[in-house]
Amino acid sequence: MxxxxxxxxxxxxxxxxxxxxxxxxxxxxxxxxxxxxxxxxxxxxxxxxxxxxxxxxxxxxxxxxxxxxxxxxxxxxxxxxSTGIDWSNPRPLRDVIDISITKIAGLWATWAIIGLVYCIARWYWRGQYVFAMEVLEGAAPFLFMGAIPYVLWLDRVLVTPRDPAWHFGAMLIGREPWDAAEVKRHWLAWIVKGFFCAFMISIVPGGFGAVVRFDWSHAFHDPVEFATLLIETMFMIDVQIAMVGYLVTMKPLDAQIRTANPHLGAWVAALMCYPPFILMGDGGVLDYRHNGAEWPFWLQGHDVLLWIWAGALVFLTAVYAWATVAFGLRFSNLTYRGVLTNGPYAFTRHPAYLSKNTYWWLASLPFLATSGSMVDAIRNTTILALVSGVYYWRARTEEKHLLAEDAKYREYHAWMAQHGPITRTLRRFTAAITPNRPVAQPAE
Structure with a gap:
């Protein structure tokens, strides 16, 4: 056998x-x-x-x-x-000082440009983003000054100190040959960090404060309160762990951004899920809540169903948080920072997307409308299906990126298609409903 x-x-x-x-x-x-x-x-x-x-x-x-x-x-x-570091043979500082100065120039210029974008983009000075701007403004001097000793120390042990940051610095200084592809890699990675760090910092206080001051005494007697507390907690865990991941993209921790996703479709699919480009917000193109209501409204008076629904929603948010916790220091959208195969990733290649979208369907019940209008019900159901389609698109573009980057991911992708409990089930379902067509490997 x-x-x-x-x-x-x-x-x-x-x-x-x-x-x-x-x-x-x-x-x-x-x-x-x-x-x-x-x-x-x-x-x-x-x-x-x-x-x-x-x-x-x-x-x-x-x-x-x-x-x-x-x-x-x-x-x-x-x-x-994979860190690209050789600790056993540090170079003398005099051998890398020119490289380090070029790299520091590249980093300082990068941060100055990101700061300029923050300055001129008006959405960064409204609502919860104001807090993020205050935090980044306070951190900027430490970031700029801290780069000097960090880069001087790290360049002594890097196998290849002329990394993408160096190539951007060399382009600016104009004294040495530089590679445009490396400059592109540099900027794709820093656009990810600049965009998502501001967003993540802006939402850190809200979720944390809600969990800390929540009245726990009533939570275990009411299914809605119970679900609210635990769901808030799971989302707070997700934000906190993810925020650390965005901040510590450091080679000594083997948590560096190896490459950012180079495909335009991946960026379009991802950015439409986040402000200011979000399409799923109130009144947005993909807002599926018009004349809708959340699950407590529809299930009120049915205590058993309320507890069942609460348990299901808590489970789904727990899976969502688990998917982020499994990344440890390496969480980040639109990047390749290594391959995860344990935790929920042993069951499906995209546990966060799968659990998040299932949560939305159960929480919003889009096929029911407070107006009693069949048109509203059909519209909301169709739009939520389109939202799920966006996440399917994101999954596909992420796979395309990772399949091109890492042989281990290709092995993992193939293993999941044959043995992954959820992936294998979806493939069999696809084969059952389309027996005369080749079976695609679904991005679940």
């Missing part, structure tokens, strides 16, 4: 995300019970629950410290060849 081939090993161990989750949980509990902690230890200062923006940003230190610590001390990721 031929044994089934094993799943390719993951580039991120399960322990990384779990360590971050433990650190985050510790800080949430400290913030929630701060009045009692302050009283118990006779600490000076206010006795209020810590649910503000500073506490929310501090949470990333606790989750990030756990993930960095596990990565370095347990997984020893800094020793991997």
């Amino acid at each position: 031929t044994s089934r081939p094993s799943l390719p090993p993951s580039d991120v161990s399960a322990g990384v995300g779990l360590a971050g989750l433990v650190g985050l949980a510790f800080w949430v509990l400290v913030c929630r019970f701060w009045p009692a902690i302050a009283d118990a230890f006779a600490l000076p200062g206010p006795r209020a629950v810590m649910d503000g923006p500073t506490a929310a940003m501090t949470a990333m230190l606790f989750s990030g410290a756990g993930m960095v610590g596990w990565s370095l001390l347990v997984d020893k990721v800094h020793r991997r060849p």
Whole structure:
């Protein structure tokens, strides 16, 4: 009997995300019970629950410290060849100083241009984005000055110090030959970071504060309150872990952006899911909630169904958060930073997209309309199907990128098509309904 081939090993161990989750949980509990902690230890200062923006940003230190610590001390990721670092043979500083200066010039120019975009794009100075701009403005001096010792230190041990940042700096300085393809790689990676860091920072305080100040005493007696608390918690975990991932794209942690997605379709599909380009918001082209209502409205008075629905929605958001936690330090849209094959990625190639879209269908029940209009019901159902189609498109473009980058991902992709529980089921379903057509490998 031929044994089934094993799943390719993951580039991120399960322990990384779990360590971050433990650190985050510790800080949430400290913030929630701060009045009692302050009283118990006779600490000076206010006795209020810590649910503000500073506490929310501090949470990333606790989750990030756990993930960095596990990565370095347990997984020893800094020793991997994929970092591009050779610790055993550091160069003298005099041998790399010119390279480092060119690279620092490239980085400073990049950040200045991103800052200019922030300045002239009006949406960054409205609503929750104002907080993100304040944070980035305060961090800018440390980023610019910190780049000097970091680059000088790292270039001594990099196997190839003339990386994409160097090529952009060389283009600006004009003294050495540079590669346009490397400059493009540099800018694609920094556009991802610039766009998504601002967005992620802007939503960090809201979710964290909601979880910390939530009245837990009533949550376990009401299915709607129960679901609200746990769903808020799962989304808060997702945002916190993902935010750390965007910030620590560092080679010594083997968490660098190896390549950003080069396909225009991937960028279009992704950006239409985020402000200011979002199409799914209130009144947007893909807003599927016109004359609609959420699940508590439709299921009110049916306690058993409310508890079943609450459990299903909590499960789906837990899978969604688990998919982010599994990335550890490597979460980022539109990038290749290694291959994940464990956690929920052992069941489906796209657990976050699958769980998120299933959640939307169950939470919104788009085929029901408060107006009683069949037209509204058909419209909302069709539009939500289009939203799911956008995420299918995103999945396909991500696969196209990763299949071209990494042989391990190609092995993983093929393994999932044959043995992945969800992928294999979808392939069989496709074969059953279209028996005379070639079976595509669905992006689930």
